[in-house]
Amino acid sequence: MEIDPKKIDYVLMKNRRDRNALIPILQDIQAELNWLPEEALEIVALELGIPLIDVYGVTTFYRTFSLKPRGKHIVTVCLGTACHVRGGQRITETISRELKINSGETTKDLKFTLETVNCLGCCAIGPIVVVDGEYYGGMTSQKALALLKRTGREEA
Numbered sequence: 811m812e813i814d815p816k817k818i819d820y821v822l823m824k825n826r827r828d829r830n831a832l833i834p835i836l837q838d839i840q841a842e843l844n845w846l847p848e849e850a851l852e853i854v855a856l857e858l859g860i861p862l863i864d865v866y867g868v869t870t871f872y873r874t875f876s877l878k879p880r881g882k883h884i885v886t887v888c889l890g891t892a893c894h895v896r897g898g899q900r901i902t903e904t905i906s907r908e909l910k911i912n913s914g915e916t917t918k919d920l921k922f923t924l925e926t927v928n929c930l931g932c933c934a935i936g937p938i939v940v941v942d943g944e945y946y947g948g949m950t951s952q953k954a955l956a957l958l959k960r961t962g963r964e965e966a
């Protein structure tokens with residue numbers, strides 16, 4: 811996958827090519843691209859004079875970093891006990907069928923990534939689906955499909 815080196819250069823410039831700013835730099839790149847492609851990590855390592863293996867070390871230590879392509883929209887379904895007994899699994903399967911991906915995968919057009927979590931700490935309003943950080947409670951398969959359509963449309 812091709813990346814735009816100008817975007818990486820902008821992030822590096824913004825952070826003054828400071829090797830102590832490695833984590834903010836990686837965060838900024840992920841914010842730009844939604845994930846951390848190998849090519850981007852190579853540029854960062856070279857520009858900051860940090861061994862590539864150390865850059866990888868940071869990206870694998872922090873769970874927030876993704877070394878796999880992620881979609882523009884992150885859809886997270888809660889499968890904690892409370893959400894599970896209220897249909898969380900069915901909702902996951904519905905979304906999975908609709909997007910033709912499994913949990914942890916991204917659609918080919920890089921529009922959606924589907925993830926599952928074990929509890930979001932607001933069980934009372936479950937089952938819960940989170941889209942791009944926004945929580946939707948009392949979810950059903952139907953509502954989830956409508957939400958996906960709405961999210962896809964907003965971007966079109």
Ligand code: FES
Binds near residue numbers: 893
């Ligand atoms: S189980 Fe889903 S929020 Fe707790």
